[in-house]
Amino acid sequence: MANSQKPESLPYLTPTQVAEKFKVSPITVRQWSSSGKLKCQTTPGGHRRYLPEDVAEFAKSAGISLDDLSTGPCRIMIVEDDSQLAHLLQEFISSYDDTFEVYLAPDGFRAGELLHTLKPDLILLDLMMPGMNGFEVCERIKRSPATRNIKVVAMTGFSSEHNVTRILNAGAETCLKKPIDFALLRDILAQCNSKKTA
Amino acid sequence: MANSQKPESLPYLTPTQVAEKFKVSPITVRQWSSSGKLKCQTTPGGHRRYLPEDVAEFAKSAGISLDDLSTGPCRIMIVEDDSQLAHLLQEFISSYDDTFEVYLAPDGFRAGELLHTLKPDLILLDLMMPGMNGFEVCERIKRSPATRNIKVVAMTGFSSEHNVTRILNAGAETCLKKPIDFALLRDILAQCNSKKTA
């Protein structure tokens, strides 16, 4: 189950599903929609359907704990063209906590795909990959509302002071130097884990 | 259908596709048809197929605006790292039909992102880009149910017989040789146009 593909989730939520996320009754969710606080769409039969982004926006505006309830298990994407290192990271993460779901993106295309289909909680991002500018990728992730709350941990073998500053300014959590210090990585995973309240 | 000459690739919708548009299960779509609320055609085997116009009419009668592709314009993604060529293609397409929406993906990451966020109708795919294997990309697009009906037109400057065969086997509509023959491109756009019912 290590590097399996696609966890394609439904692009909408029913009232009951939304209610479960907020730990309230479906009737309450109905009220939120009626009063306009929670945007919703409707089926031809009049039933309400909720888009994940609308739910997230409502959670934020209401100050309720937002992202962890909606995500489920912790998903981690490893963007790394060095297959050996990628698998090493994957093994380490899985052995640290086998509830983490780890996905590998060996190239930019896969990274872009998984970013929007998998919607990971954490991204380990190699800054030096052919045909891909890691800095731009990080900036783009942080610029889009749909992805900006994803944690990005940069990885690089040529960590000049300037580059480290640049990637941190782009919104990365931290910048790991190669070879990877697995103690640091474990700390990062610990933070990722503490986020889970379930 | 405005100007379609051939019933080559009719824009029929399957029950599942209609269900996705209305955020509902395929079973519900079946009920709508059984009760006569949603008109449908049937295959020789008895399976239901839906015309976009019938779906649009049903949506209107239910007071729902379809945000998605049924009524939307034709979206085209150009995957090409040569900025000059990319813009040239964009200009040509826009001048051919200014209702076409053209988006540029200068690298693999943008291509992967746009594939799932934009959900284009047609992809012009450069096979030779750094850090991106065009053949693999095409195969992946055609393998996933969510994207397999997107038309892929390959573009390459080194079109060996073997490579052309390979990309066509991967599911590409055709393989354009560089420099691009714009007459051929126009024909492709014409097919893309006949798909539109709006």
Add this chain to the structure above:
DNA sequence: TGGTAATTGGGTAATTAGGGAG
């Protein structure tokens, strides 16, 4: 042409949802 996985239709039962007044 042939093989295999995914989708579909039919029918009925079970679950969920909306509206409103409490």
Add this chain to the structure above:
DNA sequence: TATGTCCTAATTACCCAATTAC
């Protein structure tokens, strides 16, 4: 503000043979 209940309607689950897609 959030929720429980009643009634009716909309939506979905389940089973299995046929059809369709790749």
